[in-house]
Amino acid sequence: MRLEEVDTPALILDLDAFEANVRRLADAVPGRVRVRAHAKTHKCPEIGKRQIAAGAVGLCCQKVSEAEAMVEGGIKDVLVSNEVVGAAKLERLAALARRAKLGVCVDNADNVRDLEAAMQRAGARIDVYIELEVGMRRCGVAPGEPALALARAIAASPSLRFTGLHAYHGRAQHIRSVEERRKVISNAAAHVRSTRALLEGAGIACPLVTGAGSGTFMFEVELGAWDEIQPGSYIFMDSDYARNEWAPPMPRFEHSLFVLATVMSRPNPALAVVDAGLKASSVDSGMPGVWQRPGLAYTHASDEHGWVEIGQDAASPALGEKLLLVPGHCDPTVNMHDWYVCVRKGVVEALWPITARGALY
Amino acid sequence: MRLEEVDTPALILDLDAFEANVRRLADAVPGRVRVRAHAKTHKCPEIGKRQIAAGAVGLCCQKVSEAEAMVEGGIKDVLVSNEVVGAAKLERLAALARRAKLGVCVDNADNVRDLEAAMQRAGARIDVYIELEVGMRRCGVAPGEPALALARAIAASPSLRFTGLHAYHGRAQHIRSVEERRKVISNAAAHVRSTRALLEGAGIACPLVTGAGSGTFMFEVELGAWDEIQPGSYIFMDSDYARNEWAPPMPRFEHSLFVLATVMSRPNPALAVVDAGLKASSVDSGMPGVWQRPGLAYTHASDEHGWVEIGQDAASPALGEKLLLVPGHCDPTVNMHDWYVCVRKGVVEALWPITARGALY
Numbered sequence: 001m002r003l004e005e006v007d008t009p010a011l012i013l014d015l016d017a018f019e020a021n022v023r024r025l026a027d028a029v030p031g032r033v034r035v036r037a038h039a040k041t042h043k044c045p046e047i048g049k050r051q052i053a054a055g056a057v058g059l060c061c062q063k064v065s066e067a068e069a070m071v072e073g074g075i076k077d078v079l080v081s082n083e084v085v086g087a088a089k090l091e092r093l094a095a096l097a098r099r100a101k102l103g104v105c106v107d108n109a110d111n112v113r114d115l116e117a118a119m120q121r122a123g124a125r126i127d128v129y130i131e132l133e134v135g136m137r138r139c140g141v142a143p144g145e146p147a148l149a150l151a152r153a154i155a156a157s158p159s160l161r162f163t164g165l166h167a168y169h170g171r172a173q174h175i176r177s178v179e180e181r182r183k184v185i186s187n188a189a190a191h192v193r194s195t196r197a198l199l200e201g202a203g204i205a206c207p208l209v210t211g212a213g214s215g216t217f218m219f220e221v222e223l224g225a226w227d228e229i230q231p232g233s234y235i236f237m238d239s240d241y242a243r244n245e246w247a248p249p250m251p252r253f254e255h256s257l258f259v260l261a262t263v264m265s266r267p268n269p270a271l272a273v274v275d276a277g278l279k280a281s282s283v284d285s286g287m288p289g290v291w292q293r294p295g296l297a298y299t300h301a302s303d304e305h306g307w308v309e310i311g312q313d314a315a316s317p318a319l320g321e322k323l324l325l326v327p328g329h330c331d332p333t334v335n336m337h338d339w340y341v342c343v344r345k346g347v348v349e350a351l352w353p354i355t356a357r358g359a360l361y
Numbered sequence: 362m363r364l365e366e367v368d369t370p371a372l373i374l375d376l377d378a379f380e381a382n383v384r385r386l387a388d389a390v391p392g393r394v395r396v397r398a399h400a401k402t403h404k405c406p407e408i409g410k411r412q413i414a415a416g417a418v419g420l421c422c423q424k425v426s427e428a429e430a431m432v433e434g435g436i437k438d439v440l441v442s443n444e445v446v447g448a449a450k451l452e453r454l455a456a457l458a459r460r461a462k463l464g465v466c467v468d469n470a471d472n473v474r475d476l477e478a479a480m481q482r483a484g485a486r487i488d489v490y491i492e493l494e495v496g497m498r499r500c501g502v503a504p505g506e507p508a509l510a511l512a513r514a515i516a517a518s519p520s521l522r523f524t525g526l527h528a529y530h531g532r533a534q535h536i537r538s539v540e541e542r543r544k545v546i547s548n549a550a551a552h553v554r555s556t557r558a559l560l561e562g563a564g565i566a567c568p569l570v571t572g573a574g575s576g577t578f579m580f581e582v583e584l585g586a587w588d589e590i591q592p593g594s595y596i597f598m599d600s601d602y603a604r605n606e607w608a609p610p611m612p613r614f615e616h617s618l619f620v621l622a623t624v625m626s627r628p629n630p631a632l633a634v635v636d637a638g639l640k641a642s643s644v645d646s647g648m649p650g651v652w653q654r655p656g657l658a659y660t661h662a663s664d665e666h667g668w669v670e671i672g673q674d675a676a677s678p679a680l681g682e683k684l685l686l687v688p689g690h691c692d693p694t695v696n697m698h699d700w701y702v703c704v705r706k707g708v709v710e711a712l713w714p715i716t717a718r719g720a721l722y
Contacts, residue, residue, distance in 0.1 A: 007449045009721045040664060062665040082665065085625040085636070085681050088368045107626055108680055138666055139626035139634050170663060264446040265468055265500035273500050275446070278693045280721055284639050284662070301645070302531060303401060303692045304423040304443065305499055319469055320446050331664050332639045335697065338719055358699055358718075360370045360641055 001348045004322055008262040009276035011337035012324065013236075013352070015344040017256035019050075021235050026054045028251045029229065033221050036060050036079060036210065038232030041331050043356035044340065045073025047235065058101070060230045061356075064092045069356035071100045079103035079210065081166060081230060083111060083131065083139055089361060090114055094122035103127035105166045107141045112153045112160070119159035127163040128154050129210065132195060134167045134188035143191035144198060151204045164208035167192045168230065173215030174240060174285075178247045185212075185219040192225040214241065218249035238330040240285035258291060258324040259333065260341075261306065263317045272308040272317050274325075277301045281325055282332035291324035293317070298325060362709045365683055369623040370637035372698040373685065374597075374713070376705040378617035380411075382596050387415045389612045390590065394582050397421050397440060397571065399593030402692050404717035405701065406434025408596065419462070421591045422717075425453045430717035432461045440464035440571065442527060442591060444472060444492065444500055450722060451475055455483035464488035466527045468502045473514045473521070480520035488524040489515050490571065493556060495528045495549035504552035505559060512565045525569035528553045529591065534576030535601060535646075539608045546573075546580040553586040575602065579610035599691040601646035619652060619685040620694065621702075622667065624678045633669040633678050635686075638662045642686055643693035649686035654678070659686060 003012070029035055037051040038060040048059045048070055058077025061067040067078045077100065084093050084104055096102055097119065104126055106112050112128075119126055130150050133140030141147050147165070154162040172184040192209055199206045210228035212220035220226040233241055236257035246252035261276035278301050281288045288306070290296040295314020300307040308323070310316055317323060327333040335357055342350040364373065390396055398412040400420040409420045409431055419438025422428040428439045438461065445454050445465055457463055458480065465487055467473050473489075480487055491511050494501030502508050508526070515523040533545040553570055560567045571589040573581035578595075581587040594602055597618035607613035622637035639662050642649045649667070651657040656675025661668040669684070671677055678684060688694035696718055703711040 007447065007722050083625045086368065086623050107628065110680060133628060137628075137632075138663070138668070139628055141628070262447050264444045267468065267494060267498075267500055267502070271498070276721075278643065278645050278690075279696045282639065284644050302499070307499070319471060329639075335640045336719065337721075358697065360637075360698075361368050 003260070003343050003346045003348065006260055006341050006348065008260050008322060009280035010260045010341050011334065011339070012258040012260050013340040013342045014256045014258070015342050015349060017254040018235055021237070021253045021256060022050060022054045024251050024253060025231060025234050028218060029221060033226065034228040036228050036230050038081070038230045039066060039070055039356070041232035041334065042235065043069070043334060043354045043359065044352050045070055045075055045355060046352040048073070048075050057228070063359055063361060064089050064096065065359035065361040066356040067102070068092065068096055069359055071096060073355055075100070077101040079127070081105055081168070083107055084115070085111055090118035091122070093126070094118040094124045097124035097126045098122060101127070103129060103163060105129045105131040106150065106154065107131045107139050109150060109153050112150065112157060116157040116159050125159050125161060128160040129163055129166040130154070131166045132191060134169050134191045135172070135184060136168070136170050138170065143195045147195045148198050148202055151199050155204055162204065164206050164210065165192060165195060166210055167226070168211040168213065169216070170213065173213040174244065176243065176245055178245045178250060181216050182219050185216050186223060189223040189225040214253070215244055218251070222249060233330055236330040239289045239326050239328045242326070255291070255326050257327060257330050259288065259327060261323050261325055263319055263321045263323065266319050269316065270310050272310060274306040274308055274323060275304065276325060277305045278303050279336060281327045282329045282336070284332060285329035288325035288327050291326050293323060296323070364621070364704050364707045364709065367621055367702050367709065369621045369683060370641035371621045371702050372695065372700070373619040373621050374701040374703045375617045375619070376703050376710060378615040379596055382598070382614045382617060383411060383415045385612050385614060386592060386595050389579060390582060394587065395589040397589050397591050399442070399591050400427060400431055400717070402593035402695065403596065404430070404695060404715045404720065405713050406431055406436055406716060407713040409434070409436050418589070424720055424722060425450050425457065426720035426722040427717040428463070429453065429457055430720050432457060434716055436461070438462040440488070440490070442466055442529070444468055445476070446472055451479035452483070454487070455479040455485045458485035458487045459483060462488070464490060464524060466490045466492040467511065467515065468492045468500050470511060470514050473511065473518060477518040477520050486520050486522060489521040490524055490527040491515070492527045493552060495530050495552045496545060497530050497532050499531065504556045508556045509559050509563055512560050516565055523565065525567050525571065526553060526556060527571055528587070529572040529574065530577070531574065534574040535605065537604065537606055539606045539611060542577050543580050546577050547584060550584040550586040575614070576605055579612070583610060594691050597691040600650045600687050600689045603687070616652070616687050618688060618691050620649065620688060622684050622686055624680055624682045624684065627680050630677065631671050633671060635667040635669055635684060636665065637686060638666045639664050640697060642688045643690050643697070645693060646690035649688050652685035652687055654684060657684070
């Protein structure tokens with residue numbers, strides 16, 4: 001089947017661009033730094049396996065149910081790069097830790113106690129990272145003494161292997177200027193270094209520091225304070241990431257993820273309405289772009305419709321014509337679809353199920 | 362199971378509030394006006410059946426695949442209140458028209474020709490409505506002569522039953538002031554009346570005018586130009602609708618839809634981080650509200666996290682505590698979940714599958 005024959009709205013993965021992105025990351029990162037690609041972006045074991053084949057040591061997930069889907073799909077090493085709170089989730093996490101090499105983050109001593117109890121009940125062990133607050137102001141303990149107190153609690157828990165620090169600055173990924181991004185990560189690195197030194201000075205080995213995303217990872221690599229990076233969006237890119245400034249050392253990735261849409265109404269010469277709205281492409285980080293159609297701008301979305309305004313000199317899309325949209329934000333867009341329609345040079349090559357779609361728990 | 366035991370994030374339906382909303386609509390609408398509730402909001406035959414039991418003549422859908430899910434779930438009368446463009450979709454629509462009473466909207470003569478051809482091939486007939494542009498500036502033909510030309514094309518198509526006009530003003534639903542909403546719908550009514558008169562003057566019977574949403578339907582009822590209304594969100598309400606002014610004749614509905622979330626991190630006294638972010642509650646129309654917890658405000662969402670800021674005098678939520686969130690926009694929020702956890706007086710009574718979740722085609 002050719003791309004033009006695919007019914008819409010459909011989530012399209014351009015395999016050439018995707019594979020180029022996977023290679024580009026592998027080429028950019030020196031061997032001393034591990035890549036643990038983030039599966040929150042793609043939610044698809046088929047993609048995870050290709051990242052591992054390109055050198056990734058395993059995957060990150062944000063949710064226990066996402067990790068279950070990855071393990072079920074054949075991934076053997078998963079870090080839940082997030083806190084897991086509540087008896088039901090901890091029980092599932094412990095059961096999963098018996099089936100795969102598993103890691104999890106903590107930022108609270110009560111949670112460490114609950115985690116230890118759940119692991120003991122299941123007869124399981126798990127890698128535990130302290131999430132450090134390095135400027136994002138989301139989860140995480142403060143660097144320094146609070147982190148040391150938590151590390152002592154983990155080290156005293158027989159079912160928990162204290163593995164190191166999780167230091168991720170999510171907000172930094174979308175700061176537009178390369179120099180500003182470098183500055184923010186440099187501040188984060190100072191917290192990482194001082195905390196690691198404090199822990200090791202207290203006799204607690206801190207084997208690994210993990211973190212970093214697609215917008216900053218080369219700064220984490222260059223600063224030398226991280227042993228492992230967690231990029232997710234690099235495989236797809238999206239319109240929001242494309243608005244970042246890209247300059248060395250940050251490699252620029254290609255758009256490989258699209259929403260294919262059909263022009264379903266041409267109410268006037270200046271407007272085409274497409275069949276992909278809020279339920280097909282997430283608008284939390286801005287409207288999707290229209291791919292390789294100069295003069296067309298997707299300006300507004302309702303649940304099932306998108307407004308594409310047609311500039312004066314633009315080629316006017318006909319009723320029934322299909323347009324490729326570049327999602328504003330790839331992660332929540334992927335989460336609305338059940339499969340990738342994988343296309344190479346305009347021909348459908350595979351369907352990859354998004355098995356962790358809707359894996360919220 | 363009690364509500365507090367439900368794992369999170371979960372989509373919660375408060376059955377008492379939901380049933381009160383269904384009754385409130387039925388009580389408000391006089392018998393001369395038909396209710397055709399919109400299933401784009403709930404995507405769930407269980408809910409559709411209850412709307413029909415309360416007097417609705419059938420359901421609306423926005424997508425062919427959504428209509429398929431409703432027919433599969435036992436709904437016998439469905440209007441696709443949208444244009445259907447493209448051979449694959451028209452073939453599915455025609456097949457469905459052999460299984461149920463089906464309607465569809467058109468705004469283009471080429472589409473009328475393709476629709477007729479698809480129905481002929483399938484040996485099916487379908488109700489066809491002209492979508493009229495009444496001020497929303499989305500799909501639809503202009504009132505007056507363009508609508509008459511399209512009505513003639515439909516009337517000349519043996520497999521298409523010209524049933525009337527579809528006149529929906531989506532933007533009006535969220536205009537805050539009651540008087541402004543009334544004014545906009547009053548302008549729409551003038552277009553509806555003049556076009557209906559034009560068609561009937563030309564000898565084309567126009568049996569039914571359908572349209573209206575949860576923010577305006579009583580104006581359509583009072584103005585007398587509509588025979589059928591299509592409210593969807595009234596069963597749930599959401600934070601965006603709650604920001605509207607509500608005054609007679611518009612009944613005010615209750616919040617019945619919630620996202621249950623767990624406090625997963627308490628990084629500092631002024632912040633609770635919950636486990637429900639962009640992938641659990643759509644933020645296209647603003648952040649979710651925190652239900653019945655004065656002083657708590659959900660101020661920012663990332664993919665899997667929500668920031669809940671804690672006011673100075675507010676009761677501080679503990680780690681692991683569960684909060685009910687009122688989604689900013691109900692329709693795209695529902696579309697991210699696989700089932701409703703139906704709760705009555707704090708106890709889970711049923712799980713209703715959202716069978717048209719992700720029905721994009």
